[in-house]
Amino acid sequence: MTTTPTQQEAEPDDDLDSALVTARRQLERAATHVDVDPGVIERLKHPTKVQQVSVPLERDDGSVDVFTGYRAQHDDVRGPYKGGLRYHPEVSAEECTGLSMWMTWKCAVMDLPFGGGKGGISVDPKALTEDETERLTRRFAEELRDVVGPTKDVPAPDMGTDAQTMAWFMDAYSMQQGETIPGVVTGKPPVVGGSYGREEAPGRSTAIAAREAVDYYDRDLSNTTVAVQGFGSVGANAARLLEDWGATVVAVSDVNGAIYDPGGLAIHEIPTHEEEPEAVLAQDAPETISNAEILELDVDVLIPAAVGNVITADNADAIAADIVVEGANGPTTFAADTILEERDVAVIPDILANAGGVTVSYFEWLQDINRRQWSLERVNTELEEHMLEAWADVREEVEEKDLAWRDAAYVVALSRIAEAKATRGLWP
Ligand code: GLU
Numbered sequence: 001m002t003t004t005p006t007q008q009e010a011e012p013d014d015d016l017d018s019a020l021v022t023a024r025r026q027l028e029r030a031a032t033h034v035d036v037d038p039g040v041i042e043r044l045k046h047p048t049k050v051q052q053v054s055v056p057l058e059r060d061d062g063s064v065d066v067f068t069g070y071r072a073q074h075d076d077v078r079g080p081y082k083g084g085l086r087y088h089p090e091v092s093a094e095e096c097t098g099l100s101m102w103m104t105w106k107c108a109v110m111d112l113p114f115g116g117g118k119g120g121i122s123v124d125p126k127a128l129t130e131d132e133t134e135r136l137t138r139r140f141a142e143e144l145r146d147v148v149g150p151t152k153d154v155p156a157p158d159m160g161t162d163a164q165t166m167a168w169f170m171d172a173y174s175m176q177q178g179e180t181i182p183g184v185v186t187g188k189p190p191v192v193g194g195s196y197g198r199e200e201a202p203g204r205s206t207a208i209a210a211r212e213a214v215d216y217y218d219r220d221l222s223n224t225t226v227a228v229q230g231f232g233s234v235g236a237n238a239a240r241l242l243e244d245w246g247a248t249v250v251a252v253s254d255v256n257g258a259i260y261d262p263g264g265l266a267i268h269e270i271p272t273h274e275e276e277p278e279a280v281l282a283q284d285a286p287e288t289i290s291n292a293e294i295l296e297l298d299v300d301v302l303i304p305a306a307v308g309n310v311i312t313a314d315n316a317d318a319i320a321a322d323i324v325v326e327g328a329n330g331p332t333t334f335a336a337d338t339i340l341e342e343r344d345v346a347v348i349p350d351i352l353a354n355a356g357g358v359t360v361s362y363f364e365w366l367q368d369i370n371r372r373q374w375s376l377e378r379v380n381t382e383l384e385e386h387m388l389e390a391w392a393d394v395r396e397e398v399e400e401k402d403l404a405w406r407d408a409a410y411v412v413a414l415s416r417i418a419e420a421k422a423t424r425g426l427w428p
Contacts, residue, residue: 019308084156206326209353251289322346
């Protein structure tokens with residue numbers, strides 16, 4: 001079934017907005033800073049298409065459950081839709097639509113030839129066995145077969161999915177198409193067309209963004225303290241790199257809570273969520289604090305790298321960090337953003353900070369099309385170059401228009417998208 005996106009304006013509601021409400025408010029706010037045809041802004045408030053599918057699953061005991069899956073395709077003026085597939089109980093058409101909008105901006109800020117998409121299944125992945133996850137993924141790939149493809153819409157891992165999920169998706173799609181088509185998804189294991197460095201890329205770009213921000217505000221990484229909420233791939237890789245580059249990571253957390261050592265944690269010794277789930281609290285550290293407290297620590301850099309909506313109007317006044325680098329997608333609500341801006345806390349937005357993931361996805365897509373794998377060194381060198389170019393483009397807007405980093409990133413993205421729309425025109 002294809003649902004028509006609602007044409008209604010999202011009404012402001014309480015602080016814990018859906019991704020869609022936040023994305024639309026951010027778009028409206030950014031539109032005031034850029035000279036773009038209001039018709040383009042109006043078009044960008046609505047996704048092109050939101051696909052909803054039923055995904056039946058035969059459980060290991062022979063019973064059948066039916067889950068709902070989605071694929072939101074926001075805008076493809078600059079290239080195929082691109083973005084993750086999320087397995088999480090809160091996945092909905094609305095959430096996927098908001099997240100797909102962020103992907104449109106993210107790809108445009110990074111100047112990648114992609115638009116924005118996002119999808120997923122409303123399911124608790126922890127409640128599935130590996131065999132069940134495989135069957136669910138294969139059936140989902142079949143249900144989405146008409147709307148995805150290397151030149152149409154290219155999914156990738158997101159919350160609750162990983163490289164293996166992408167391998168199953170690619171295999172199911174390829175078998176039905178009658179040929180191996182690795183470029184239908186990115187984030188695959190390197191042995192089946194994945195890119196070296198893709199897994200670490202969102203954490204690497206988050207670390208690069210933190211490093212550049214520290215430098216921009218005339219500080220030295222070797223005198224910088226960092227707290228990281230979330231020790232999955234993004235948080236752990238960002239923390240490890242920042243430590244390698246001289247920063248002191250004083251606190252990290254997982255879903256159960258945080259460990260804190262003002263003198264610095266031995267960050268490389270803490271297993272990531274993927275290496276050993278929920279291992280943070282089992283580590284030796286002088287202090288254990290809560291997931292709420294880690295956000296309020298008096299550090300130089302705070303990296304929320306777990307889930308969305310963790311910095312809200314309720315705690316924005318208590319954020320003591322000078323720089324927030326968004327490793328997760330949407331960790332700061334619209335209301336919190338305004339408070340942080342008034343308090344002169346620099347927020348480096350998700351669409352720039354964690355964009356290493358989709359950037360290396362682009363490299364993977366190029367490698368798949370060319371059937372030629374890049375070395376890890378080449379991936380990391382080109383990622384660094386892309387990040388520094390995007391950083392410079394956004395910084396220019398920050399300086400020229402005296403904007404917050406998020407608004408500046410939106411201005412860069414919107415200008416590119418609007419120019420492409422104006423050049424292609426509206427048809428018919
Ligand atoms: N899910 C990731 C994100 O939110 C990556 C998307 C991709 O690589 O296509 O940026």
